[in-house]
Amino acid sequence: MELTASKFNKTTYITVGLVILLGLPAAAAAYTFLVLNHDPSFVNLNERLLPMSMEHPLGTDHLGRDVLTRILLGSRLTVGYGLLALLMAVAIGVPCGILAGFKGGFLDRFFMRIADAFQSFPDTIVAIVLSGLLGPGIENLLIAIVLVKWVNYARLVRSIVISERHKDYITMAKVNGLSPWRIMSKHLFPHIIGHVLVLASLDLGKIILLISSLSYIGLGAQPPAPEWGAMLNDSRPYFQSVPSLMVFPGLAIVFVVLLTNLLGDYLRDTFDVKKELSS
Amino acid sequence: MSLLELNNVSKTYKNGDAVLKNINFSLEKKECVGLVGESGCGKSTLARCILQLASVDEGEILFNGMALQNKNERNLRAYRRNIQTVMQNPATSLNPKLKIRDSLLDPYFQYGAQAALRHFQYTNERDFVKQLMEAVELPLELADRYPHELSGGQKQRITIARAISLEPALVVLDEPTSSLDILSQASILQLLDGLREQLELSYLFISHDLSAVNEMSQKILVMKDGSIVDRFKKEELFSESRHSYTKELISLYQ
Numbered sequence: 001m002e003l004t005a006s007k008f009n010k011t012t013y014i015t016v017g018l019v020i021l022l023g024l025p026a027a028a029a030a031y032t033f034l035v036l037n038h039d040p041s042f043v044n045l046n047e048r049l050l051p052m053s054m055e056h057p058l059g060t061d062h063l064g065r066d067v068l069t070r071i072l073l074g075s076r077l078t079v080g081y082g083l084l085a086l087l088m089a090v091a092i093g094v095p096c097g098i099l100a101g102f103k104g105g106f107l108d109r110f111f112m113r114i115a116d117a118f119q120s121f122p123d124t125i126v127a128i129v130l131s132g133l134l135g136p137g138i139e140n141l142l143i144a145i146v147l148v149k150w151v152n153y154a155r156l157v158r159s160i161v162i163s164e165r166h167k168d169y170i171t172m173a174k175v176n177g178l179s180p181w182r183i184m185s186k187h188l189f190p191h192i193i194g195h196v197l198v199l200a201s202l203d204l205g206k207i208i209l210l211i212s213s214l215s216y217i218g219l220g221a222q223p224p225a226p227e228w229g230a231m232l233n234d235s236r237p238y239f240q241s242v243p244s245l246m247v248f249p250g251l252a253i254v255f256v257v258l259l260t261n262l263l264g265d266y267l268r269d270t271f272d273v274k275k276e277l278s279s
Numbered sequence: 280m281s282l283l284e285l286n287n288v289s290k291t292y293k294n295g296d297a298v299l300k301n302i303n304f305s306l307e308k309k310e311c312v313g314l315v316g317e318s319g320c321g322k323s324t325l326a327r328c329i330l331q332l333a334s335v336d337e338g339e340i341l342f343n344g345m346a347l348q349n350k351n352e353r354n355l356r357a358y359r360r361n362i363q364t365v366m367q368n369p370a371t372s373l374n375p376k377l378k379i380r381d382s383l384l385d386p387y388f389q390y391g392a393q394a395a396l397r398h399f400q401y402t403n404e405r406d407f408v409k410q411l412m413e414a415v416e417l418p419l420e421l422a423d424r425y426p427h428e429l430s431g432g433q434k435q436r437i438t439i440a441r442a443i444s445l446e447p448a449l450v451v452l453d454e455p456t457s458s459l460d461i462l463s464q465a466s467i468l469q470l471l472d473g474l475r476e477q478l479e480l481s482y483l484f485i486s487h488d489l490s491a492v493n494e495m496s497q498k499i500l501v502m503k504d505g506s507i508v509d510r511f512k513k514e515e516l517f518s519e520s521r522h523s524y525t526k527e528l529i530s531l532y533q
Contacts, residue, residue, distance in 0.1 A: 167371055168372045169373055169374045171366070172364070172366065172385075172441070173374075173385055174332065175330055175332070175362075175363060176359065176360075176363070176386045176441065177359035178389055179389075182388075190376035190377065191376055
Protein backbone atom coordinates (compact mmCIF):
# COMPACT_ATOMS: atom_id res chain seq x y z
CA MET A 1 0.00 0.00 0.00
CA GLU A 2 2.75 2.38 1.07
CA LEU A 3 4.63 1.66 -2.10
CA THR A 4 1.67 2.62 -4.28
CA ALA A 5 1.16 5.84 -2.32
CA SER A 6 4.79 6.90 -2.63
CA LYS A 7 4.79 6.07 -6.32
CA PHE A 8 1.67 8.15 -6.81
CA ASN A 9 3.26 11.08 -5.01
CA LYS A 10 6.43 10.85 -7.02
CA THR A 11 4.55 10.72 -10.30
CA THR A 12 2.43 13.68 -9.21
CA TYR A 13 5.51 15.72 -8.31
CA ILE A 14 7.09 14.95 -11.63
CA THR A 15 3.91 15.91 -13.50
CA VAL A 16 3.62 19.19 -11.60
CA GLY A 17 7.31 19.86 -12.22
CA LEU A 18 6.89 19.22 -15.92
CA VAL A 19 3.89 21.56 -16.13
CA ILE A 20 5.79 24.38 -14.38
CA LEU A 21 8.92 23.82 -16.41
CA LEU A 22 6.94 23.90 -19.65
CA GLY A 23 4.53 26.66 -18.59
CA LEU A 24 7.15 29.18 -17.51
CA PRO A 25 8.97 29.46 -20.85
CA ALA A 26 5.64 29.37 -22.69
CA ALA A 27 4.44 32.41 -20.68
CA ALA A 28 7.75 34.20 -21.23
CA ALA A 29 7.57 33.46 -24.94
CA ALA A 30 4.00 34.73 -25.19
CA TYR A 31 4.96 38.01 -23.48
CA THR A 32 8.13 38.47 -25.54
CA PHE A 33 6.77 37.72 -28.97
CA LEU A 34 3.24 39.04 -28.61
CA VAL A 35 3.86 42.17 -26.51
CA LEU A 36 7.50 43.24 -26.96
CA ASN A 37 8.35 41.81 -30.35
CA HIS A 38 12.10 42.67 -30.48
CA ASP A 39 14.35 41.73 -33.40
CA PRO A 40 16.92 39.28 -31.96
CA SER A 41 19.76 40.49 -34.16
CA PHE A 42 18.93 44.21 -34.32
CA VAL A 43 22.04 46.06 -33.15
CA ASN A 44 21.32 49.27 -31.22
CA LEU A 45 24.45 50.63 -29.58
CA ASN A 46 22.42 53.28 -27.75
CA GLU A 47 20.72 50.57 -25.72
CA ARG A 48 23.73 48.38 -24.94
CA LEU A 49 24.09 46.64 -21.56
CA LEU A 50 20.77 47.92 -20.21
CA PRO A 51 19.56 46.48 -16.91
CA MET A 52 16.30 44.55 -16.54
CA SER A 53 13.10 46.49 -17.28
CA MET A 54 9.61 45.86 -18.54
CA GLU A 55 10.82 46.67 -22.05
CA HIS A 56 13.84 44.35 -21.75
CA PRO A 57 12.90 41.78 -19.05
CA LEU A 58 16.44 40.36 -18.95
CA GLY A 59 18.27 43.48 -20.14
CA THR A 60 20.27 43.92 -23.36
CA ASP A 61 23.67 42.62 -24.40
CA HIS A 62 26.82 44.41 -25.50
CA LEU A 63 25.28 45.17 -28.92
CA GLY A 64 21.96 46.36 -27.52
CA ARG A 65 20.01 43.19 -28.44
CA ASP A 66 17.23 41.97 -26.14
CA VAL A 67 18.57 39.04 -24.09
CA LEU A 68 15.22 37.34 -23.42
CA THR A 69 14.31 37.37 -27.10
CA ARG A 70 17.70 35.88 -27.94
CA ILE A 71 17.45 33.20 -25.28
CA LEU A 72 13.97 32.19 -26.41
CA LEU A 73 14.95 32.11 -30.07
CA GLY A 74 18.19 30.38 -29.12
CA SER A 75 16.14 27.44 -27.88
CA ARG A 76 15.40 26.71 -31.53
CA LEU A 77 19.10 26.24 -32.13
CA THR A 78 20.18 24.58 -28.91
CA VAL A 79 17.11 22.47 -28.19
CA GLY A 80 16.02 22.13 -31.84
CA TYR A 81 19.41 20.89 -33.03
CA GLY A 82 19.70 18.79 -29.89
CA LEU A 83 16.42 17.07 -30.72
CA LEU A 84 17.39 16.68 -34.35
CA ALA A 85 20.73 15.12 -33.41
CA LEU A 86 18.96 12.81 -31.00
CA LEU A 87 16.37 11.72 -33.56
CA MET A 88 19.06 10.99 -36.10
CA ALA A 89 21.14 9.04 -33.58
CA VAL A 90 18.07 6.98 -32.62
CA ALA A 91 17.10 6.47 -36.25
CA ILE A 92 20.56 5.08 -37.03
CA GLY A 93 21.27 3.30 -33.74
CA VAL A 94 18.01 1.41 -33.22
CA PRO A 95 17.87 -0.40 -36.61
CA CYS A 96 21.59 -1.19 -36.39
CA GLY A 97 21.09 -2.61 -32.89
CA ILE A 98 18.07 -4.69 -33.90
CA LEU A 99 19.86 -6.08 -36.96
CA ALA A 100 23.07 -6.80 -35.06
CA GLY A 101 21.22 -8.50 -32.21
CA PHE A 102 18.74 -10.43 -34.31
CA LYS A 103 20.99 -11.57 -37.16
CA GLY A 104 24.19 -12.00 -35.16
CA GLY A 105 27.28 -13.24 -36.99
CA PHE A 106 29.16 -10.94 -39.33
CA LEU A 107 26.66 -8.08 -39.15
CA ASP A 108 26.84 -8.08 -35.36
CA ARG A 109 30.66 -8.08 -35.32
CA PHE A 110 30.77 -5.36 -37.97
CA PHE A 111 28.48 -2.94 -36.11
CA MET A 112 29.97 -3.66 -32.73
CA ARG A 113 33.58 -3.11 -33.84
CA ILE A 114 32.56 0.30 -35.22
CA ALA A 115 30.78 0.99 -31.94
CA ASP A 116 33.89 -0.05 -29.98
CA ALA A 117 35.99 2.36 -32.01
CA PHE A 118 33.67 5.27 -31.20
CA GLN A 119 33.30 4.31 -27.57
CA SER A 120 37.01 4.04 -26.90
CA PHE A 121 37.22 7.88 -26.70
CA PRO A 122 35.15 10.22 -24.52
CA ASP A 123 32.15 11.69 -26.40
CA THR A 124 33.35 15.27 -26.06
CA ILE A 125 36.81 14.52 -27.47
CA VAL A 126 35.37 12.71 -30.51
CA ALA A 127 32.87 15.53 -31.09
CA ILE A 128 35.62 18.18 -30.84
CA VAL A 129 37.88 16.28 -33.23
CA LEU A 130 35.09 15.64 -35.74
CA SER A 131 33.72 19.17 -35.73
CA GLY A 132 37.31 20.43 -35.87
CA LEU A 133 37.91 18.30 -38.97
CA LEU A 134 34.59 19.19 -40.60
CA GLY A 135 34.98 22.88 -39.77
CA PRO A 136 33.04 25.04 -37.30
CA GLY A 137 29.30 25.40 -37.80
CA ILE A 138 26.24 23.96 -36.11
CA GLU A 139 25.44 21.54 -38.98
CA ASN A 140 28.87 19.94 -38.70
CA LEU A 141 28.50 19.81 -34.95
CA LEU A 142 25.23 17.98 -35.51
CA ILE A 143 26.96 15.37 -37.68
CA ALA A 144 29.66 14.94 -35.06
CA ILE A 145 27.10 14.44 -32.28
CA VAL A 146 25.11 11.90 -34.30
CA LEU A 147 28.29 9.94 -35.02
CA VAL A 148 29.12 9.86 -31.33
CA LYS A 149 25.64 9.11 -30.00
CA TRP A 150 24.17 6.42 -32.32
CA VAL A 151 26.53 3.91 -30.73
CA ASN A 152 24.71 4.08 -27.37
CA TYR A 153 21.40 3.18 -28.98
CA ALA A 154 22.86 0.42 -31.11
CA ARG A 155 24.43 -1.17 -28.04
CA LEU A 156 21.37 -0.82 -25.83
CA VAL A 157 19.00 -2.23 -28.43
CA ARG A 158 21.37 -5.05 -29.36
CA SER A 159 21.63 -6.19 -25.75
CA ILE A 160 17.84 -6.21 -25.35
CA VAL A 161 17.33 -8.09 -28.61
CA ILE A 162 19.96 -10.68 -27.69
CA SER A 163 18.32 -11.30 -24.32
CA GLU A 164 14.88 -11.68 -25.95
CA ARG A 165 15.53 -13.48 -29.20
CA HIS A 166 15.95 -16.97 -27.77
CA LYS A 167 12.83 -16.77 -25.65
CA ASP A 168 9.98 -19.14 -26.40
CA TYR A 169 7.59 -16.51 -27.67
CA ILE A 170 10.01 -15.61 -30.46
CA THR A 171 10.31 -19.31 -31.34
CA MET A 172 6.51 -19.52 -31.36
CA ALA A 173 6.32 -16.52 -33.68
CA LYS A 174 8.81 -18.24 -35.97
CA VAL A 175 6.79 -21.45 -35.96
CA ASN A 176 3.69 -19.38 -36.69
CA GLY A 177 5.48 -18.37 -39.88
CA LEU A 178 6.16 -14.72 -39.08
CA SER A 179 8.82 -13.10 -41.19
CA PRO A 180 11.91 -11.78 -39.41
CA TRP A 181 10.71 -8.26 -40.17
CA ARG A 182 7.36 -8.88 -38.44
CA ILE A 183 9.05 -10.55 -35.49
CA MET A 184 11.28 -7.51 -35.08
CA SER A 185 8.51 -4.96 -35.46
CA LYS A 186 5.72 -6.71 -33.59
CA HIS A 187 7.48 -8.74 -30.93
CA LEU A 188 10.82 -7.07 -30.28
CA PHE A 189 9.95 -3.42 -30.78
CA PRO A 190 7.64 -3.16 -27.71
CA HIS A 191 10.54 -4.38 -25.57
CA ILE A 192 12.86 -1.76 -26.97
CA ILE A 193 10.73 1.38 -27.14
CA GLY A 194 10.58 2.12 -23.40
CA HIS A 195 14.31 1.73 -22.87
CA VAL A 196 15.11 3.86 -25.91
CA LEU A 197 12.75 6.65 -24.80
CA VAL A 198 14.28 6.77 -21.34
CA LEU A 199 17.84 6.79 -22.67
CA ALA A 200 16.88 9.39 -25.29
CA SER A 201 15.34 11.80 -22.81
CA LEU A 202 18.40 11.55 -20.57
CA ASP A 203 20.68 11.89 -23.58
CA LEU A 204 18.93 15.03 -24.78
CA GLY A 205 20.32 16.92 -21.78
CA LYS A 206 23.82 15.68 -22.53
CA ILE A 207 23.52 16.59 -26.20
CA ILE A 208 22.32 20.09 -25.33
CA LEU A 209 25.31 20.49 -23.02
CA LEU A 210 27.58 19.24 -25.79
CA ILE A 211 26.15 21.67 -28.35
CA SER A 212 26.45 24.57 -25.91
CA SER A 213 29.94 23.73 -24.75
CA LEU A 214 31.25 23.26 -28.29
CA SER A 215 29.55 26.49 -29.35
CA TYR A 216 31.16 28.16 -26.34
CA ILE A 217 34.61 27.26 -27.57
CA GLY A 218 33.66 28.40 -31.08
CA LEU A 219 33.15 25.04 -32.83
CA GLY A 220 29.36 25.16 -33.04
CA ALA A 221 26.94 27.98 -33.87
CA GLN A 222 28.62 31.06 -35.28
CA PRO A 223 27.72 34.70 -34.44
CA PRO A 224 25.27 36.33 -34.64
CA ALA A 225 23.22 33.11 -34.09
CA PRO A 226 21.64 33.32 -30.62
CA GLU A 227 22.84 29.87 -29.51
CA TRP A 228 23.14 29.66 -25.72
CA GLY A 229 26.72 28.47 -25.59
CA ALA A 230 27.72 31.12 -28.12
CA MET A 231 25.86 33.76 -26.07
CA LEU A 232 27.87 32.72 -23.02
CA ASN A 233 31.03 33.15 -25.02
CA ASP A 234 29.93 36.57 -26.36
CA SER A 235 29.25 37.88 -22.88
CA ARG A 236 32.47 36.60 -21.32
CA PRO A 237 34.24 40.03 -21.43
CA TYR A 238 31.33 41.60 -19.50
CA PHE A 239 31.13 38.97 -16.80
CA GLN A 240 32.37 41.29 -14.05
CA SER A 241 30.41 44.39 -15.06
CA VAL A 242 27.12 42.80 -16.20
CA PRO A 243 27.05 39.22 -14.80
CA SER A 244 23.38 38.73 -15.79
CA LEU A 245 24.51 38.46 -19.43
CA MET A 246 26.18 35.14 -18.60
CA VAL A 247 23.80 34.04 -15.89
CA PHE A 248 20.62 33.93 -17.99
CA PRO A 249 21.82 31.83 -20.95
CA GLY A 250 23.48 29.58 -18.37
CA LEU A 251 20.20 29.29 -16.47
CA ALA A 252 18.42 28.48 -19.73
CA ILE A 253 20.78 25.53 -20.25
CA VAL A 254 20.31 24.36 -16.65
CA PHE A 255 16.57 24.69 -17.04
CA VAL A 256 16.37 22.56 -20.19
CA VAL A 257 18.77 19.90 -18.94
CA LEU A 258 16.76 19.64 -15.72
CA LEU A 259 13.61 19.33 -17.78
CA THR A 260 15.00 16.49 -19.87
CA ASN A 261 16.21 14.67 -16.76
CA LEU A 262 12.80 14.96 -15.14
CA LEU A 263 11.22 13.74 -18.33
CA GLY A 264 13.64 10.78 -18.30
CA ASP A 265 12.64 9.90 -14.73
CA TYR A 266 8.99 10.19 -15.61
CA LEU A 267 9.34 7.92 -18.62
CA ARG A 268 11.38 5.42 -16.64
CA ASP A 269 8.57 5.19 -14.09
CA THR A 270 5.95 4.90 -16.80
CA PHE A 271 7.74 2.21 -18.78
CA ASP A 272 9.09 0.31 -15.80
CA VAL A 273 7.79 -3.18 -16.43
CA LYS A 274 9.85 -5.09 -13.90
CA LYS A 275 6.98 -5.09 -11.41
CA GLU A 276 4.58 -6.21 -14.07
CA LEU A 277 6.82 -9.07 -15.18
CA SER A 278 7.69 -10.33 -11.73
CA SER A 279 4.04 -10.83 -10.76
CA MET B 280 1.96 -41.90 -47.65
CA SER B 281 2.57 -40.95 -44.03
CA LEU B 282 2.02 -37.43 -42.84
CA LEU B 283 5.41 -37.30 -41.16
CA GLU B 284 8.26 -39.67 -41.75
CA LEU B 285 11.69 -39.63 -40.17
CA ASN B 286 14.37 -41.73 -41.86
CA ASN B 287 17.66 -42.37 -40.04
CA VAL B 288 17.71 -38.95 -38.46
CA SER B 289 20.89 -38.23 -36.51
CA LYS B 290 22.24 -35.09 -34.92
CA THR B 291 25.52 -34.43 -33.16
CA TYR B 292 26.36 -31.32 -31.18
CA LYS B 293 29.50 -29.37 -31.98
CA ASN B 294 31.23 -30.82 -28.92
CA GLY B 295 30.82 -34.33 -30.36
CA ASP B 296 27.84 -35.47 -28.24
CA ALA B 297 25.38 -37.45 -30.34
CA VAL B 298 21.93 -36.22 -29.30
CA LEU B 299 19.81 -38.08 -31.87
CA LYS B 300 20.90 -41.49 -33.10
CA ASN B 301 19.28 -43.03 -36.12
CA ILE B 302 15.68 -42.07 -35.41
CA ASN B 303 13.05 -43.77 -37.60
CA PHE B 304 9.33 -43.44 -37.23
CA SER B 305 6.27 -42.35 -39.10
CA LEU B 306 3.09 -40.60 -38.08
CA GLU B 307 -0.20 -41.02 -39.95
CA LYS B 308 -2.95 -38.48 -40.48
CA LYS B 309 -5.30 -38.01 -37.49
CA GLU B 310 -2.99 -40.10 -35.33
CA CYS B 311 -1.43 -39.24 -31.99
CA VAL B 312 2.03 -40.66 -31.47
CA GLY B 313 3.47 -40.44 -27.99
CA LEU B 314 7.17 -39.97 -27.33
CA VAL B 315 8.33 -40.75 -23.79
CA GLY B 316 11.72 -40.51 -22.21
CA GLU B 317 13.52 -38.90 -19.31
CA SER B 318 14.85 -35.32 -19.37
CA GLY B 319 17.85 -34.86 -21.63
CA CYS B 320 17.19 -37.90 -23.81
CA GLY B 321 16.75 -35.74 -26.93
CA LYS B 322 12.95 -35.43 -27.09
CA SER B 323 12.89 -31.66 -27.35
CA THR B 324 15.77 -31.61 -29.82
CA LEU B 325 13.81 -34.00 -32.00
CA ALA B 326 10.81 -31.66 -31.74
CA ARG B 327 12.99 -28.71 -32.76
CA CYS B 328 14.26 -30.67 -35.77
CA ILE B 329 10.74 -31.55 -36.88
CA LEU B 330 9.71 -27.92 -36.47
CA GLN B 331 12.73 -26.92 -38.55
CA LEU B 332 14.13 -24.82 -35.75
CA ALA B 333 17.26 -26.96 -35.69
CA SER B 334 19.00 -28.83 -38.47
CA VAL B 335 19.75 -32.54 -38.63
CA ASP B 336 23.16 -33.89 -39.60
CA GLU B 337 22.01 -37.06 -41.31
CA GLY B 338 18.79 -38.61 -42.51
CA GLU B 339 15.66 -36.95 -43.76
CA ILE B 340 12.43 -35.56 -42.39
CA LEU B 341 9.54 -35.94 -44.85
CA PHE B 342 6.29 -34.07 -44.44
CA ASN B 343 3.62 -35.36 -46.83
CA GLY B 344 6.47 -36.96 -48.75
CA MET B 345 8.35 -33.68 -49.13
CA ALA B 346 11.80 -33.25 -47.58
CA LEU B 347 11.82 -30.23 -45.28
CA GLN B 348 15.50 -29.86 -44.49
CA ASN B 349 17.77 -27.64 -46.56
CA LYS B 350 14.89 -25.34 -47.41
CA ASN B 351 15.65 -21.71 -46.78
CA GLU B 352 13.55 -19.76 -44.30
CA ARG B 353 11.51 -18.10 -47.01
CA ASN B 354 10.46 -21.38 -48.65
CA LEU B 355 9.91 -22.97 -45.29
CA ARG B 356 7.37 -20.34 -44.27
CA ALA B 357 4.81 -21.86 -46.62
CA TYR B 358 5.03 -25.12 -44.64
CA ARG B 359 5.10 -23.57 -41.23
CA ARG B 360 1.35 -23.25 -40.94
CA ASN B 361 1.01 -27.04 -41.34
CA ILE B 362 3.28 -27.91 -38.42
CA GLN B 363 2.58 -26.05 -35.22
CA THR B 364 3.72 -26.51 -31.66
CA VAL B 365 2.64 -26.09 -28.06
CA MET B 366 5.58 -25.65 -25.75
CA GLN B 367 6.28 -26.70 -22.22
CA ASN B 368 6.13 -23.35 -20.47
CA PRO B 369 3.08 -21.21 -21.31
CA ALA B 370 4.50 -18.30 -19.30
CA THR B 371 7.36 -17.80 -21.76
CA SER B 372 5.42 -18.78 -24.91
CA LEU B 373 3.48 -15.51 -24.93
CA ASN B 374 5.03 -12.10 -25.41
CA PRO B 375 4.61 -10.35 -22.02
CA LYS B 376 4.30 -6.96 -23.74
CA LEU B 377 1.39 -7.92 -25.99
CA LYS B 378 -2.24 -8.45 -25.16
CA ILE B 379 -3.52 -12.00 -25.62
CA ARG B 380 -5.48 -10.83 -28.64
CA ASP B 381 -2.34 -9.56 -30.39
CA SER B 382 -0.42 -12.76 -29.72
CA LEU B 383 -3.34 -14.83 -31.01
CA LEU B 384 -3.52 -12.81 -34.19
CA ASP B 385 0.03 -13.68 -35.32
CA PRO B 386 -1.02 -16.57 -37.57
CA TYR B 387 -4.05 -14.66 -38.84
CA PHE B 388 -1.95 -11.81 -40.19
CA GLN B 389 0.56 -14.19 -41.69
CA TYR B 390 -1.86 -16.58 -43.46
CA GLY B 391 -5.40 -15.79 -42.38
CA ALA B 392 -6.63 -14.16 -45.54
CA GLN B 393 -5.77 -17.01 -47.88
CA ALA B 394 -6.28 -19.95 -45.51
CA ALA B 395 -9.03 -22.30 -46.67
CA LEU B 396 -10.20 -24.06 -43.53
CA ARG B 397 -12.70 -26.83 -42.84
CA HIS B 398 -13.87 -26.08 -39.34
CA PHE B 399 -13.20 -22.42 -38.62
CA GLN B 400 -14.77 -19.70 -40.74
CA TYR B 401 -12.99 -16.44 -40.10
CA THR B 402 -14.36 -13.29 -41.60
CA ASN B 403 -12.33 -10.75 -39.65
CA GLU B 404 -9.92 -10.35 -36.74
CA ARG B 405 -12.63 -10.12 -34.08
CA ASP B 406 -14.24 -13.24 -35.38
CA PHE B 407 -10.90 -15.07 -35.43
CA VAL B 408 -10.26 -14.30 -31.76
CA LYS B 409 -13.85 -15.12 -30.79
CA GLN B 410 -13.91 -18.53 -32.48
CA LEU B 411 -10.53 -19.49 -31.06
CA MET B 412 -11.42 -18.48 -27.51
CA GLU B 413 -14.57 -20.57 -27.85
CA ALA B 414 -12.62 -23.52 -29.21
CA VAL B 415 -10.35 -23.55 -26.14
CA GLU B 416 -13.26 -22.83 -23.78
CA LEU B 417 -12.09 -19.46 -22.48
CA PRO B 418 -14.25 -16.35 -21.98
CA LEU B 419 -13.72 -13.77 -24.71
CA GLU B 420 -12.88 -10.95 -22.28
CA LEU B 421 -9.57 -12.64 -21.42
CA ALA B 422 -8.35 -11.71 -24.90
CA ASP B 423 -7.91 -8.11 -23.79
CA ARG B 424 -5.66 -8.97 -20.88
CA TYR B 425 -1.90 -9.36 -20.69
CA PRO B 426 -0.32 -12.81 -20.18
CA HIS B 427 0.63 -12.08 -16.54
CA GLU B 428 -3.06 -11.62 -15.71
CA LEU B 429 -3.88 -15.22 -16.71
CA SER B 430 -3.30 -18.49 -14.88
CA GLY B 431 -0.90 -21.11 -16.22
CA GLY B 432 -3.71 -23.28 -17.51
CA GLN B 433 -5.40 -20.33 -19.24
CA LYS B 434 -2.11 -19.32 -20.85
CA GLN B 435 -1.57 -22.85 -22.11
CA ARG B 436 -5.07 -22.79 -23.63
CA ILE B 437 -4.10 -19.60 -25.43
CA THR B 438 -0.97 -21.20 -26.87
CA ILE B 439 -3.08 -24.18 -27.95
CA ALA B 440 -5.54 -21.79 -29.60
CA ARG B 441 -2.72 -20.15 -31.51
CA ALA B 442 -1.32 -23.52 -32.59
CA ILE B 443 -4.64 -24.85 -33.92
CA SER B 444 -5.92 -21.58 -35.38
CA LEU B 445 -5.08 -22.49 -38.97
CA GLU B 446 -5.98 -26.17 -38.64
CA PRO B 447 -2.44 -27.49 -39.09
CA ALA B 448 -1.93 -31.10 -40.13
CA LEU B 449 0.46 -31.75 -37.27
CA VAL B 450 0.88 -30.26 -33.80
CA VAL B 451 4.04 -31.07 -31.88
CA LEU B 452 3.08 -31.03 -28.20
CA ASP B 453 6.32 -30.62 -26.27
CA GLU B 454 5.44 -31.45 -22.66
CA PRO B 455 2.31 -29.30 -22.81
CA THR B 456 1.18 -30.16 -19.28
CA SER B 457 4.41 -30.49 -17.32
CA SER B 458 4.35 -26.98 -15.86
CA LEU B 459 0.69 -27.17 -14.81
CA ASP B 460 -1.04 -28.42 -11.68
CA ILE B 461 -2.80 -31.82 -11.72
CA LEU B 462 -6.31 -30.45 -12.35
CA SER B 463 -5.22 -28.20 -15.21
CA GLN B 464 -3.22 -31.10 -16.66
CA ALA B 465 -6.30 -33.28 -16.92
CA SER B 466 -8.44 -30.55 -18.47
CA ILE B 467 -5.74 -29.59 -20.98
CA LEU B 468 -5.35 -33.22 -22.07
CA GLN B 469 -9.10 -33.49 -22.46
CA LEU B 470 -9.20 -30.30 -24.50
CA LEU B 471 -6.37 -31.50 -26.75
CA ASP B 472 -8.07 -34.83 -27.31
CA GLY B 473 -11.35 -33.12 -28.21
CA LEU B 474 -9.66 -30.72 -30.62
CA ARG B 475 -7.90 -33.57 -32.39
CA GLU B 476 -11.22 -35.24 -33.12
CA GLN B 477 -12.93 -32.02 -34.09
CA LEU B 478 -10.22 -30.53 -36.32
CA GLU B 479 -8.76 -33.83 -37.58
CA LEU B 480 -5.32 -32.98 -36.24
CA SER B 481 -2.32 -35.25 -35.76
CA TYR B 482 -0.24 -34.97 -32.63
CA LEU B 483 3.30 -35.84 -31.72
CA PHE B 484 2.87 -35.88 -27.96
CA ILE B 485 6.17 -35.54 -26.16
CA SER B 486 6.26 -36.13 -22.42
CA HIS B 487 8.12 -37.78 -19.59
CA ASP B 488 4.73 -38.74 -18.13
CA LEU B 489 3.96 -42.23 -19.41
CA SER B 490 0.38 -42.23 -18.09
CA ALA B 491 -0.50 -39.02 -19.95
CA VAL B 492 1.10 -40.31 -23.13
CA ASN B 493 -0.74 -43.60 -22.83
CA GLU B 494 -4.04 -41.81 -22.40
CA MET B 495 -3.59 -39.66 -25.49
CA SER B 496 -1.72 -41.75 -28.02
CA GLN B 497 -2.37 -44.66 -30.33
CA LYS B 498 1.32 -45.43 -30.83
CA ILE B 499 4.06 -44.93 -28.27
CA LEU B 500 7.78 -44.51 -28.79
CA VAL B 501 10.23 -44.78 -25.91
CA MET B 502 13.42 -42.77 -26.22
CA LYS B 503 16.62 -43.21 -24.27
CA ASP B 504 19.97 -41.46 -24.81
CA GLY B 505 19.00 -40.25 -28.28
CA SER B 506 17.69 -43.55 -29.65
CA ILE B 507 14.23 -45.03 -29.83
CA VAL B 508 14.54 -48.18 -27.72
CA ASP B 509 10.95 -49.38 -27.82
CA ARG B 510 7.83 -48.82 -29.94
CA PHE B 511 4.40 -50.30 -29.48
CA LYS B 512 0.67 -49.76 -29.78
CA LYS B 513 -1.25 -48.36 -26.84
CA GLU B 514 -2.82 -51.68 -25.90
CA GLU B 515 0.56 -53.43 -25.84
CA LEU B 516 1.89 -51.29 -22.98
CA PHE B 517 1.80 -54.05 -20.40
CA SER B 518 2.87 -56.82 -22.76
CA GLU B 519 5.77 -59.05 -21.61
CA SER B 520 7.83 -58.22 -24.70
CA ARG B 521 8.40 -54.62 -23.60
CA HIS B 522 11.96 -53.30 -23.42
CA SER B 523 13.47 -53.29 -19.95
CA TYR B 524 13.61 -49.47 -19.93
CA THR B 525 9.90 -49.26 -20.73
CA LYS B 526 9.16 -51.63 -17.87
CA GLU B 527 11.23 -49.39 -15.61
CA LEU B 528 9.14 -46.38 -16.68
CA ILE B 529 5.92 -48.34 -16.11
CA SER B 530 6.99 -49.30 -12.61
CA LEU B 531 7.61 -45.62 -11.83
CA TYR B 532 4.01 -44.81 -12.64
CA GLN B 533 2.34 -47.61 -10.74
